[in-house]
Amino acid sequence: MNLKELATKLGLSPTTVSRALNGYPEVNETTRERVVAAAKRHNYHPNTRAIRLATGRAMAVGHVIPIATRHEIVNPVFADFIAGAGETYSRNDYDMVLSVVPDEDEETTYRGLKSKGNVDGVIVHAPRTHDPRIALLREIGLPFVVHGRATGTAEPYCWLDVNNRRAFQRATEFLLDLGHTRIGLVNGLEFMDFAIRRRTGYVDALTARSITPDPALMASDEMTEIAGFRAATRMLALPQPPTAFLASSMISGMGVRRAVESAGLVLGRDVSVIIHDDDLSYMKNGEDVPIFTATRSSVREAGRLTAEMLLDVIAHPDAGPQQRLLEAELIIGQSTGPAPKG
Template sequence: MKLKELSALLGLSQTTISRALNGYPEVSEDTRRRVLQVAQDTGYRPNRAAQRLATGKAGSIGLIMPTAPEQSSDMHFAEFQSGLAEAAIRQDFHFVIMPTHRQDEEQAIRWLVASGSVDGYYLAYLREDDPRIPLAQSLNLPFIVHGRSIGIPEDYPYLDVDNEDAFYSATRLLTQLGHKRIALLNGPSELDFALRRRLGTERALNATGLQLDARHVRHSLMDDEQGYRGMREILTGPERPTAVLCASTVLALGAVRAMNELGLKLGRDMSLIAHDDELPLLKPENFSIPLTTTRSSLRAAGKRVGERLIAMINGAQPPLPERELWKAELVVRASTGPAPQDI
C-alpha cells in the first residue's frame, strides 16, 4: 500500500493523509481517526526518510538514560516506558535512548538535541535543584519532565504524583491507628520523589507531636533485596517500630520477607503501607496479606507524558496543560491494623 493508493481508498488528498498521520492540529480528530484506522487495516507504513524530508521532523522522542555498572534493571522504568510506548505507537513515533553516566547527563542532552535525531525528549529521575531543567529550557526543542525538582521554579512542563501528600495521608492513617514509631524504606535520597515522600511522612508525624527516628529510615535502590536488608536492620535494632512505609511494592516484598523470618505477623505485629505503581507482576492484593497502598499508575503516567510531548511537537492548539500533579489514592487493605499494645 502506497500513499497514492491510500489517498484513492480514502478519497482524501495525499497532503491531508500525511498531515493526519503526523498529528498536525488542523486535521479534525474524526479524519485523523479514520486515516489511522484505514492505515492500520491496510498495513500502510509511511516512508520514514521521505516523511522526514517533507515535515522536517524525525518522528522520534528521546530519553537520556543514566546507567552505571552497579545499577540493576528497574521494573519501574520498564512500566513507565510501556505507557510511553503506547502513546508513541498511536502516533507512529520511535524512541531514541541515549545511555550515559550520571555525571555526563547534561552533555548527553546537548548531543541529543544537536543530533537532530529527536523532535522532543523527556527527563526523569529528578533531583533537588536539578541542573538539567534550566539546560532544557535554554535549548530550542520541546521537552517534558516526569517529576519535579525542589529548589527550581515550576515554570516548566511536567507531570508528577503528589508524593508528599501521598505519604502524609499514609502516615496519618498509621497515627490514627495508634502507631508512634514508624519506619520509612525510601528510594535514593538524592531523588526528588523520595525527598517529598520523606517530607510528607515528617509533616504528618509532627502534626501529632511525633518525629521520624533517623535510625528507622533507609534510602536505597527500590528492589527486593534492599527492602529485606533495610527492614531486618530496623527490626533488629533499638526501639523496634510498629509500622513501616515503603516507597514501592518491590521494597515491601523484601520487608515482608524480613518480618516473616523474625516471626512477626503483618497487620498485627507490624503494619505496612507501600506505594503501588500498579506493576503488573507485583500486585499488592496478591500478597499473602494484601497490602494497604498509595496507588498511582506508572504506565498511565508514561502514556500521558508521551501524549503531551507528541502534542507539543505537533504544535497542538489549544496546548495541553503545562503542569499536572496527580493525586495518589489511599487503598486500605489487611496489612494495616491497630498498634500492638505490648510494645
C-alpha cells in the same frame, strides 16, 4: 512502491497524490477515492525518512537512559513507564527512541539529539533536586516534559508528578490513627526528588501529631528487596522497635515483609506495612484483595499521560508550561491493623 510510481500509475502528479492521501482540501473527492484505493491496492506506505526530511519533523520522542554506576535507572518502574508512554506514541504515529548511554555522556547525548534532529522532544526521568538537565534542555531548545519534579529549579517547566508528599502523609496518618507511634520509613535514595517529598509527607504527619521523627527509624537506600530487608531488620532490632513501616515500593516492601517474618512476627497483626504501589503490570499487589495496604498510582498511566503532554508541547511550543499533579489512592490491604497493645 513510492509516491512517484503510484502517481504515474494513476496518471496524476505526485503533488495531487500526496495531497489526496494527506487529506488536503484542494483535491476532487472522486480523485481522492481513486488515489486512496490505489494506495491500498498497491500497499503503498510513504517513506518515513522522506517525510521526516521534507517536513523537518522527526516524528520521534527520545528517552535518555544513563547507565549509572551507582543508581540504576533500569528498574521495573521504568519499564512500566516506558510501556505506558509507548502506547501513546504508537497511537499518534510517533517513534520512541531510547538512548542508553554512560552517564557522563548524558549531556552530549541530549545535544546530539537536538542538533542532529533525531527527535522532536524528550522525557526526563528520575529527576533529582537541582537537576541540571532542565536548564540544559531549555538552553538547547529541545522540548521536554519531566516525569516528577526537581526542587530548586527557578523557572517553570513542564512536569507530571504524583503527589508523593500527600501520599506518604496520608499513609502515615492512617497508621497513626491505628495507634502506631513508632513508624519506620524505608525510603528510596534521597537525592531523588520523589524520595524527599515522601519523607516530607511522613515527617509532616508525625509532627502534626507532636511526634518527633526518630532518625533511627528513617532509612534511605536503593529500592531493592535486600535493602528493604536490611533496613527493616535493623529497625526491628532496636530497643524500641517500630510497629509499622512505610516502604517505598512493592519490592522493598517484600524485603520488609521478610524481615518481619524472620523476626517471628506476623504481618498485619504484630507489624503493619504500607507500601507505595506503582501498579506494575507484571507485579500486582494481590488480585482482588491487595496484599499490602498501599498508596497506589499507576506508573504506566503516568507514562501515557506524560507522553501525551509532551506531544502536546511539541504541537504547541508557545503555550505556557503544563504541569499536572496526580493523587495516589490509599487502598487497604491485609498488611495493616491496629497497633498491638503494649
